[in-house]
Amino acid sequence: MKNILFITLIFLGVVYATVNFEEKISSIYGLIDNVKDGLAEVTKNASRDANYSFRFLGDTTKTYIMSTYTRYLLAPNYVSNNASEYDTMLTICDARLYATAKHEIEDDRNVLMKQRYNQYYFIETSRK
Amino acid sequence: MSTPNRFIIFMAILIGCIGSLYFFSLLFFIPLYVTTALIVVAAALLFMWIIPSGATPDNNLPAYSNRKEWVGIVILAYGIIWMAIVAPEKANKYGEWDAYTIWNLHARQLADPQHWKTIFRYTDVHADYPLCLPATLAYFMRLFSSPDSLILPFVFHMLVTISLPALIYGELWRKNAVVAAIVLAMFPIQVFYIFQGTSQYADVLLSFFFLCAIICMNYSRQNRKYLMLSVLFLGCCAWTKNEGLLLATVMLVVYSRRYFAKDNIKYTLLTLLAPIAVIGTFKIICPVSNDLVSESGTTTWGYLLDSDRYIMVFNYFILTAGKKFVYIGLLFGIYLTICLVRKKRPGLEFLLFASCLFAYFMVYVLTPKDLKWHLYTSCERLFVQLYPLMLYAIGMDIARMKWSISEIVQQKNSLQQPITAGTKQKIKAAAPSNKHNRGKKEKKR
Numbered sequence: 001m002k003n004i005l006f007i008t009l010i011f012l013g014v015v016y017a018t019v020n021f022e023e024k025i026s027s028i029y030g031l032i033d034n035v036k037d038g039l040a041e042v043t044k045n046a047s048r049d050a051n052y053s054f055r056f057l058g059d060t061t062k063t064y065i066m067s068t069y070t071r072y073l074l075a076p077n078y079v080s081n082n083a084s085e086y087d088t089m090l091t092i093c094d095a096r097l098y099a100t101a102k103h104e105i106e107d108d109r110n111v112l113m114k115q116r117y118n119q120y121y122f123i124e125t126s127r128k
Numbered sequence: 129m130s131t132p133n134r135f136i137i138f139m140a141i142l143i144g145c146i147g148s149l150y151f152f153s154l155l156f157f158i159p160l161y162v163t164t165a166l167i168v169v170a171a172a173l174l175f176m177w178i179i180p181s182g183a184t185p186d187n188n189l190p191a192y193s194n195r196k197e198w199v200g201i202v203i204l205a206y207g208i209i210w211m212a213i214v215a216p217e218k219a220n221k222y223g224e225w226d227a228y229t230i231w232n233l234h235a236r237q238l239a240d241p242q243h244w245k246t247i248f249r250y251t252d253v254h255a256d257y258p259l260c261l262p263a264t265l266a267y268f269m270r271l272f273s274s275p276d277s278l279i280l281p282f283v284f285h286m287l288v289t290i291s292l293p294a295l296i297y298g299e300l301w302r303k304n305a306v307v308a309a310i311v312l313a314m315f316p317i318q319v320f321y322i323f324q325g326t327s328q329y330a331d332v333l334l335s336f337f338f339l340c341a342i343i344c345m346n347y348s349r350q351n352r353k354y355l356m357l358s359v360l361f362l363g364c365c366a367w368t369k370n371e372g373l374l375l376a377t378v379m380l381v382v383y384s385r386r387y388f389a390k391d392n393i394k395y396t397l398l399t400l401l402a403p404i405a406v407i408g409t410f411k412i413i414c415p416v417s418n419d420l421v422s423e424s425g426t427t428t429w430g431y432l433l434d435s436d437r438y439i440m441v442f443n444y445f446i447l448t449a450g451k452k453f454v455y456i457g458l459l460f461g462i463y464l465t466i467c468l469v470r471k472k473r474p475g476l477e478f479l480l481f482a483s484c485l486f487a488y489f490m491v492y493v494l495t496p497k498d499l500k501w502h503l504y505t506s507c508e509r510l511f512v513q514l515y516p517l518m519l520y521a522i523g524m525d526i527a528r529m530k531w532s533i534s535e536i537v538q539q540k541n542s543l544q545q546p547i548t549a550g551t552k553q554k555i556k557a558a559a560p561s562n563k564h565n566r567g568k569k570e571k572k573r
Contacts, residue, residue, distance in 0.1 A: 002197055006132035006204065010294055013208035014286045020216035021282050028221050 129347050129354075131179075133298040136291050138178045140340045141357065143288075143333075144364035145170050147260035148406045150267040154244050155409070160270055167267075177353060200301050203309050204294065210316035211290055215326045218319065223281060223328030230254050231261055231330055232281055238266035248415055255416040258407065260367040261330045281328045289325030292336045296520050299343055304527035311523040314459065320452045324512045330369050335513045337364040338375050339520060342477060345383055348392070355392055356399045363403020367410075370418055371488075371513065378487050382480045420495060428496050437499060441492045444503045445485075452508055456518065463522045470529060477521035484514055 129137070146167055153163035222228045237247040238259065244266075248255045268280055293315040300308035315321055325332045341361035348355035362379060365372030380387055387396045431437055449457055467474060474482075488510050495502045 002201055003131040003135075005201055006294070006298070007135050009201070009205050009208050010136075010287070010290050013212040013290045014283060016209070017212040017215045017286045017290075018279060018283050020213075021219055021286075022279060024216055024219070025221040025278055 129343070130298050130302065133295055133343070134179055136295045136298070137340055137344065137357065138175055139287075139291065140336060141174055141178070141360060141364070142171055143264055144260060144337070144360065144367060145174065146267055147263040147367065150238070150263045151259050151406065151410065154238065154241055154263075155413070157241070160241075163267070164271065178357070196305070200305065200308075203312065204297055207293060207297070207312040207316060208290055211293070211322055212286075214316060214319060214322050215286060215289065218323045219282060219326035221278060223326075227281070227328035230257060231328060232265070234259065234262035235265035235269060235281070238262050239269040241270075256370070256414055256418050257330075258367050258369060258372070259410060260364060261333055282326065285325055285328050285332065288333050288336050289322065292332065292339060292516055295336075295339065295343065296516060296523065299520070300523045300527050303524070307523050307527045310459075311519050314455060314519055317455050318453060318515070320508070321512060321515060324509065329509065331509045331512045334365055334368045334372050334375070335516045337361050337368060337372070338379075338513070339516050341365065341376075341379060342480065342517065342520065345379075345386065346477075348386060352392070352395055355386070356395055359387070359396055359399040360402065363400070363407070366407055367403060370420075371510070373407075374487055374491070375484055375513070378483050379480060382476065382483050420491075420497070428494050431494050434493075437493050440499060441489055441503065444492075444507055445489070448507050448511055453511060453515065456515065459522060460518070463526065466526065466529070472525070472529065475521065475525045475528070477517070477524055481514060481518050481521050484517070488514075 149163060149166055149170065152158070153160075153166075158166075223232055234247055234257070238244045247262075265281055265284060268284070269277065272280065274280060293312055297308050297312040300311055321332075338361070341358045341364075344354040344358035344361060346354075348358060362376035365376045386392060466472075492499065492503060492507075
């Protein structure tokens with residue numbers, strides 16, 4: 001009986017921690033969630049084989065990639081900043097800064113989405 | 129080995145088994161339901177193999193009173209609740225950096241049977257990392273149809289983070305209850321361990337496998353299945369992280385007299401075939417080589433003569449131990465003092481720990497990467513990999529010592545007693561009877 005209790009305690013510990021973790025994460029909505037939600041439209045229509053990258057306008061130090069087949073956002077530093085390595089590169093601009101940053105956006109690029117979450121623009125910037 | 133610990137060992141080997149079977153199922157386009165059936169069969173076979181007790185040293189240990197057994201359960205419950213409370217506080221929603229960009233990403237890619245090979249596309253995100261952790265997570269992601277789940281990786285890592293101290297506790301409890309309780313408390317006290325566990329990195333899983341390998345090795349003399357399990361766990365180490373290969377090699381060297389003993393060598397080599405098949409297949413299909421290996425050249429051997437690198441690594445090791453592992457430093461000091469006072473040499477487990485630490489030390493000395501950056505980004509995690517081993521080694525050594533005053537006096541007397549003429553006669557008298565016994569045994573055979 002004590003043997004069963006030993007194992008049960010481990011599982012109860014995991015369940016308790018998980019319940020608390022779930023409560024914690026449901027109250028957090030960060031940058032990654034924001035971008036992920038914003039990109040939902042793009043990923044819905046994109047090819048599963050497509051290899052996307054995006055970066056924040058004006059911030060050349062951070063490049064993010066998002067692989068549509070995983071529906072998963074990947075984060076900076078490990079990722080190359082070279083647009084030619086990706087099928088599509090998107091630039092994200094904070095909607096509140098759009099007016100001041102407009103001169104950095106070339107005319108022939110398409111705005112895919114405007115102020116979807118009142119935070120970002122998604123702009124197609126290059127294609128292989 | 130106690131029954132709960134055999135359950136934990138079963139769970140650990142099942143993780144390695146699921147990771148391997150799922151990887152092969154992706155490789156050979158096997159549908160999920162067939163993979164699940166194979167995993168269920170493997171789990172049943174492993175259960176039947178591992179759970180029956182057989183003869184182990186624990187069967188010879190005196191049983192505790194019912195009251196003491198309950199005290200043991202209460203202490204364990206206290207330790208687990210402590211960890212379960214601290215863990216969610218420390219956990220990041222998406223896991224920490226490497227979990228997000230490597231381990232969980234790989235898991236999500238592996239959860240897609242059509243496009244899983246895209247895992248090798250991004251060389252910058254360590255496509256060469258072995259797949260035990262991501263493949264296991266990916267299997268459950270597909271099984272529960274939730275590739276976006278943030279809960280699944282957390283549950284998995286929590287299970288490993290809690291099972292590891294419980295395994296050590298289960299091992300030490302019968303040998304010395306006080307030592308077992310202290311060692312268990314060292315896990316929740318050392319918040320960095322829990323932080324690493326909930327960071328969703330592979331380091332705690334690696335240390336879990338490594339510890340399982342060592343514990344199984346300690347039972348290998350009683351039952352050969354533990355020797356085979358130990359070899360399989362070493363394979364799991366190498367299948368989890370590239371450092372695991374180094375740890376497995378060090379262990380095979382330190383315990384070579386047991387792994388490659390005349391009676392065991394056949395079983396060791398045959399069992400090694402399973403992990404070699406899995407890891408070998410992965411290395412063949414993975415187009416990316418390890419960055420440390422590919423970037424090293426003849427110049428890196430020149431680092432061997434650079435004393436500044438040794439000093440820098442040593443200082444960083446001390447700094448990390450002092451910053452992140454304060455309590456273990458205290459325990460280590462107490463342990464060394466006891467060893468000096470009692471004139472006792474550290475056990476084989478401690479020798480293994482020291483060898484692993486030395487191996488990591490030399491990896492840093494020879495690294496082709498910027499040394500400062502390499503130390504900064506990985507040293508703490510390597511310490512976490514060896515932290516349970518160190519606690520287990522210290523715990524086992526202290527638990528093996530005799531602690532009651534009568535036992536100490538008896539031991540001291542037996543050491544100090546000069547061999548008198550009377551003693552010699554006693555030995556002589558005993559010799560023929562031994563021979564007689566041996567003859568009897570041979571006749572029986």
